[in-house]
C-alpha cells in the first residue's frame with residue numbers, strides 16, 4: 001500500500017532541541033536538498049546563509065522574539081532570503097520568488113527530518129538587526145529563519161510548549177483547503 005512519505009508524516013514544528021552540533025556532511029546534504037527544488041525558468045531565487053559559527057549564532061539569537069526562546073539552544077540556523085526580481089514575475093500577480101523559495105525550504109525541512117533533526121521555520125524575529133549581522137542587502141527579504149537541532153530536553157520548554165510537543169497535529173478539515181473541479185461557494 002502506498003502511504004505518505006515518512007518524513008512528511010514525522011515532521012512537526014518541535015521545539016525541544018539540544019545544542020549537539022550538526023556535522024558538516026549533514027548540513028551539506030540539507031542544503032543540497034534545498035537547492036534541488038524546482039523553480040520558474042530554473043531561476044533558483046533562494047539565498048541561504050547557514051549560521052553555525054558560535055559568535056554569529058549568538059548575535060542572531062539576541063533578536064529572536066521572546067516566544068522563540070527555545071531556539072537559543074539550536075546549533076544551526078539557516079537564514080532564508082529572496083527578492084521578487086530573482087525569479088519570474090508574470091501576469092496576474094504571479095511573483096514566483098517566494099513560492100519557489102518556500103519549496104526549497106520544504107525540501108530542507110524534510111531532509112532535516114531524514115537526518116534525525118528537528119526542523120522549525122520561524123517568523124518571530126527582528127529582521128533588520130539580523131540582516132545587518134549577516135550582511136544581507138537592504139533590498140533583499142529575510143523571509144524566515146529555519147531552526148535546526150537534534151531532539152533535546154522537553155523540560156527546558158515552558159508548559160504551553162511542553163503540551164504542544166506532545167499534541168496531535170492540527171489542521172482544518174481537508175475540504176476547507178482542497179476542492180475538486182471548482183472553487184466552492186463556501187470559500188471567500
Ligand SMILES: Cc1cc2nc3c(=O)[nH]c(=O)nc-3n(C[C@H](O)[C@H](O)[C@H](O)COP(=O)(O)O)c2cc1C
Pocket residue numbers: 011012013014067068121122123124125144169170
Ligand atoms: C513562515 C512560518 C513562520 C513560523 N513562525 C513560527 C515562530 O515564530 N515560532 C514558532 O514557535 N513557530 C513558528 N512556526 C511554526 C508553525 O507554528 C507550525 O508549523 C504550525 O503551527 C503547524 O504545526 P506543525 O508544523 O507541527 O504541523 C512558523 C511556521 C512557518 C511556516
